[in-house]
Amino acid sequence: MVVLILVTGVSALYAALLWRYALLWKNIPVFEPPAEIIPQKITVIIPARNEKENIGRLLQSLRQQHYPKELTEIIVADDHSSDGTDEEVKKFPGVRLLNLTAEPGTAHKKKAIAAAIREAKGERIVCTDADCVAGPEWIRTLVSFSAINHSVFLAGPVLMEDDSRWFQMFQSMDFMMLQAVTGVAVHYQMLTLSNGANISYTKEAFDSVNGFEGIDHIASGDDMLLMYKIWKRYPAGVHYVKSPQAIVKTKPQPDLKSFIQQRIRWASKAFHYRDKRLFPVIFLVFLMNISIPALLVAGIFEKHFFKYALFLFVAKILAEFPLFYLAAEFFRKKKAALWFPFFQPLHILYTVGIAFASLAGRYEWKGRKVK
Numbered sequence: 001m002v003v004l005i006l007v008t009g010v011s012a013l014y015a016a017l018l019w020r021y022a023l024l025w026k027n028i029p030v031f032e033p034p035a036e037i038i039p040q041k042i043t044v045i046i047p048a049r050n051e052k053e054n055i056g057r058l059l060q061s062l063r064q065q066h067y068p069k070e071l072t073e074i075i076v077a078d079d080h081s082s083d084g085t086d087e088e089v090k091k092f093p094g095v096r097l098l099n100l101t102a103e104p105g106t107a108h109k110k111k112a113i114a115a116a117i118r119e120a121k122g123e124r125i126v127c128t129d130a131d132c133v134a135g136p137e138w139i140r141t142l143v144s145f146s147a148i149n150h151s152v153f154l155a156g157p158v159l160m161e162d163d164s165r166w167f168q169m170f171q172s173m174d175f176m177m178l179q180a181v182t183g184v185a186v187h188y189q190m191l192t193l194s195n196g197a198n199i200s201y202t203k204e205a206f207d208s209v210n211g212f213e214g215i216d217h218i219a220s221g222d223d224m225l226l227m228y229k230i231w232k233r234y235p236a237g238v239h240y241v242k243s244p245q246a247i248v249k250t251k252p253q254p255d256l257k258s259f260i261q262q263r264i265r266w267a268s269k270a271f272h273y274r275d276k277r278l279f280p281v282i283f284l285v286f287l288m289n290i291s292i293p294a295l296l297v298a299g300i301f302e303k304h305f306f307k308y309a310l311f312l313f314v315a316k317i318l319a320e321f322p323l324f325y326l327a328a329e330f331f332r333k334k335k336a337a338l339w340f341p342f343f344q345p346l347h348i349l350y351t352v353g354i355a356f357a358s359l360a361g362r363y364e365w366k367g368r369k370v371k
Helices: 002-027 052-063 085-089 108-119 138-149 166-187 203-208 224-233 256-272 278-299 304-330 334-339 341-360
Strands: 042-048 072-078 095-099 124-127 132-134 153-155 158-160 199-202 238-240 248-250 363-365 368-370
Touching: 002 166, 002 278, 002 304, 042 052, 042 108, 042 138, 052 072, 052 085, 052 132, 072 085, 072 108, 085 095, 095 108, 124 138, 124 203, 138 153, 138 238, 153 166, 153 224, 158 166, 166 238, 166 256, 166 304, 166 334, 166 341, 199 203, 199 224, 203 224, 224 238, 256 341, 278 304, 278 341, 304 334, 304 341, 334 341
Parallel strands: 042 072, 042 124, 072 095, 153 238, 158 248
Antiparallel strands: 124 199, 132 248, 153 199, 363 368
8 A cells, every 4th residue: 555655646746747847848938030130249169079970060050050150150179089070170161170288187078168268259159069960040049039038048959860760769759858848947947957069158157157167077067067057146047949940959879888878977967966956856757767667576576566567657658748749849750759658668777777877977978988
């Protein structure tokens, strides 16, 4: 009876959380940029390490932006690449290449961004990753939204591409859910979530919080940890732009090992979050996911636990599906909804596994081992 009460309670809380997120996501207004250009000098910063195969695609998409070239500065901060990334960048006239000098420590990406910001001439910084690609209205949409809403820090939507192979589809679907949660959390001032593939902030705000000072010993967190610092100083100036024109596309990880390392890197930031509002959400998600395999193991000894595991599994699908469907609709990936139930076992295993793996705090990123 006690287990039944706990199972019912966990599933009810989880469903309430996810259904609430679904409703809130649906109610976020979709931003349509005005026809006229709102002029502002901006600097696009791209930290890059061994991205020769990807960065040309991004720079080509930036060349095609519907935003005045004279108001756009592009800086690629090359973080000691060894694959010819710098030579690829030089093929694009007007793009500034900043080669970083050797520095000790682990926060290499933050150092690359900070070095580029010191050189930036723009009033507003726009950050993305070297393996991304942006639509032609990206910059105009971010600038317009920021100007109209007086945004100090802006988080934008990111879509993980897939080529219909199951592993890429799984990553894309998982990421869409995370993006919807991000949109809700930021728009309603519930949490400070963002993704470094699509963020923007004023140079003044970055300087006013002393940049990455205080978080510069942490390997990751150039997005969420910085966002929290800026939110503490400008709580009314942090926004999320829900707009198809603001979507940035990024590539999925090519194999399981890379995927695991990426997710461990993301999860490891949790130990450094100062936004304590996030922890009850993380705990509930973990509790929901670990309860299912725990009940399956218990079922080996007491068969009625199998029924509880099945109940939680179905409850998880029903709780998450409305938010996933709405996110897929926004990203124009509604066909992915057909696969949603079938990927649930994998989602449970990876969620629990990554949670435990992140406790070690060790992962590999861009050929560097981080501890």
